[in-house]
Amino acid sequence: MTEKDLIRSLTANLHTDDTVMVGAGDDCAVLKFGNQELLFKTDAIVEGVHFDSNAAPDKIGHKALARALSDIAAMGGTPCHCLITMGTNPEIKIGYIEKVYEGLKKCAENHNVNIVGGETTTMANFTLSVSLLGTAEKAITRSGSIPGDAIFVTGELGGSITKHHLQFQPRVEQGQWLAKNFDIHAMIDLSDGLASDLRCLLTSEIGSEIHTNSLPVSKAARQLAQNNPSGKTPILAALTDGEDYELLFSLPSKFAVSLHDAWKKTFPELSLKCIGRITEEPGITLKDDKGRHSLNVYGYDHIQKP
Amino acid sequence: MTEKDLIRSLTANLHTDDTVMVGAGDDCAVLKFGNQELLFKTDAIVEGVHFDSNAAPDKIGHKALARALSDIAAMGGTPCHCLITMGTNPEIKIGYIEKVYEGLKKCAENHNVNIVGGETTTMANFTLSVSLLGTAEKAITRSGSIPGDAIFVTGELGGSITKHHLQFQPRVEQGQWLAKNFDIHAMIDLSDGLASDLRCLLTSEIGSEIHTNSLPVSKAARQLAQNNPSGKTPILAALTDGEDYELLFSLPSKFAVSLHDAWKKTFPELSLKCIGRITEEPGITLKDDKGRHSLNVYGYDHIQKP
Numbered sequence A, B: 001m002t003e004k005d006l007i008r009s010l011t012a013n014l015h016t017d018d019t020v021m022v023g024a025g026d027d028c029a030v031l032k033f034g035n036q037e038l039l040f041k042t043d044a045i046v047e048g049v050h051f052d053s054n055a056a057p058d059k060i061g062h063k064a065l066a067r068a069l070s071d072i073a074a075m076g077g078t079p080c081h082c083l084i085t086m087g088t089n090p091e092i093k094i095g096y097i098e099k100v101y102e103g104l105k106k107c108a109e110n111h112n113v114n115i116v117g118g119e120t121t122t123m124a125n126f127t128l129s130v131s132l133l134g135t136a137e138k139a140i141t142r143s144g145s146i147p148g149d150a151i152f153v154t155g156e157l158g159g160s161i162t163k164h165h166l167q168f169q170p171r172v173e174q175g176q177w178l179a180k181n182f183d184i185h186a187m188i189d190l191s192d193g194l195a196s197d198l199r200c201l202l203t204s205e206i207g208s209e210i211h212t213n214s215l216p217v218s219k220a221a222r223q224l225a226q227n228n229p230s231g232k233t234p235i236l237a238a239l240t241d242g243e244d245y246e247l248l249f250s251l252p253s254k255f256a257v258s259l260h261d262a263w264k265k266t267f268p269e270l271s272l273k274c275i276g277r278i279t280e281e282p283g284i285t286l287k288d289d290k291g292r293h294s295l296n297v298y299g300y301d302h303i304q305k306p
Helices: A003-010 A057-073 A094-110 A172-181 A194-201 A219-227 A234-240 A253-266 B003-010 B057-073 B094-110 B172-181 B194-201 B219-227 B234-240 B253-266
Strands: A020-022 A029-033 A036-046 A078-088 A114-122 A127-136 A150-154 A186-189 A207-211 A247-251 A272-279 A283-288 A291-294 B020-022 B029-033 B036-046 B078-088 B114-122 B127-136 B150-154 B186-189 B207-211 B247-251 B272-279 B283-288 B291-294
Touching: A003 B094, A003 B114, A029 B078, A029 B114, A036 A057, A036 A078, A036 B078, A036 B114, A036 B127, A057 A078, A057 A094, A057 A127, A057 A172, A057 A186, A078 A094, A078 A172, A078 B029, A078 B036, A078 B127, A094 A114, A094 B003, A114 B003, A114 B029, A114 B036, A127 B036, A127 B078, A127 B127, A150 A194, A150 A253, A172 A186, A172 A247, A186 A194, A194 A207, A194 A234, A194 A247, A194 A283, A219 A234, A247 A253, A253 A272, B036 B057, B036 B078, B057 B078, B057 B094, B057 B127, B057 B172, B057 B186, B078 B094, B078 B172, B094 B114, B150 B194, B150 B253, B172 B186, B172 B247, B186 B194, B194 B207, B194 B234, B194 B247, B194 B283, B219 B234, B247 B253, B253 B272
Parallel strands: A078 A114, A207 A283, B078 B114, B207 B283
Antiparallel strands: A020 A029, A029 A036, A036 A127, A078 A127, A150 A247, A150 A272, A186 A247, A207 A272, A283 A291, B020 B029, B029 B036, B036 B127, B078 B127, B150 B247, B150 B272, B186 B247, B207 B272, B283 B291
16 A cells, blocks of 8 residues: 555545635645635655755755645645644754754745744654645645646756755745746646656546656756666656656646746746646656657556656 | 753744744744634654553544644634644554544544644654644633732643543633633643643743642542552642643632632533642742642752652
């Protein structure tokens, strides 16, 4: 049973009242609160799982909050308040914890987020769990794509493990801008890898066609492939590497050109690429100069290299 | 450095904007949200720290949520939405996790709380962290007591370790009722023990006098003392044992009698005791038939048994 299956099973048939607009299963919960939409998210990172013990502590603090911010970004929301839960143990020095907090505070300040409390508890591995609140005029969920929609992705993909995963900038401003200016049908942030996260936008009724030649492959992914020719190809890395923390979204293809133009003026330093479209055929199809390939539904270890 | 000192140091000089009515250092954060007050709390329990590996899994689920509910209760609030973070590992069976969730769901249903999402992550010790939102018309904080106020406590104290800590009922209804009907000056829920938590209501300007003969000592604390005559006396247990999850609060002494009368009619099955008063003399003074004792400021190991 995968993590997603387990959560899906545990949170199935949860009774929620009509103030819950979006419950378990999206980037954030969306809650009706007066005439506003409140976004509510929690995310934890654990030493040995999400970062190595030799990672710089301020970057660990940054990463913990930035991951949760990325989920608010994926709904087009504005983050506002967070609580920090820290799992530590007597072997962790106070100076280390203070540097972790420096990273947290700097990231919070950069995004106008108030740190409104926290607790520490004893844990074998150093752990940071962030609870984050945000607001949205109209939250963008993972559902809502329709066949014909263009699929876009921000930034560059793959090879995050070398550096990006500890110092990425969550696309909060971009998410807000997209939600405000365009008819975005669905959006998600890339944490598990494009091929995996893209499925969250799809259903048994709709699929997608991805043009592998259009994928914005990162320099890091190219270098990793160069250093290890028997490893992943850069395109496979862009499809399957985790922790990109970029935005993946769909919108009616008629807006693709105007989106591109407006984006270039607003965010000239950040790439935005149309990588494919939503189709009536379920699943993910990869397309390149040589033809079309079907992406295995259940796992990416078995993917045929394009 | 104690946990409280560490958190105080980390959260000192946090920049927060004017939507933060109460930040770090109270039972919950209090956030201005439109014309409502939003309560925001996170609390984690860890195997080996907050429960033994042989504890019934549904009770672990209950405890995780009930602890956070107790903090909402301490502010006179109404809980509404929660997120569950679960730290687990391959040795934990799915059946165990499902039973934990049963306990969570039942507790949530009993208090009209929506479970709106969750995540799982890998952790060495089984861990549940709960993020909880609530609302309040006017949240009651830990500050606000003045000399002369009567100090009350709900329920019975001490010996929680034998059973109570896994199956207590958070005093949500009582907290709301108190906030609505009486001029409560300050309130806190008892998690670290009366003598420790009471200090959170005090300052360098005000102290308290506690009448040890009035302390509502639990049956469990009496039995523990009977079984182990060289251990804590029942009164010392009531003063220093943790995890009572009862409400401790102060209000003007002129309302003490009317509170008692109204309480008996509303909550006939739950004890409410006046245990002392707020004084101009700082610190905690214990009073019994034999005289007055000063409670050591820095530790309860060294307390003179009354």
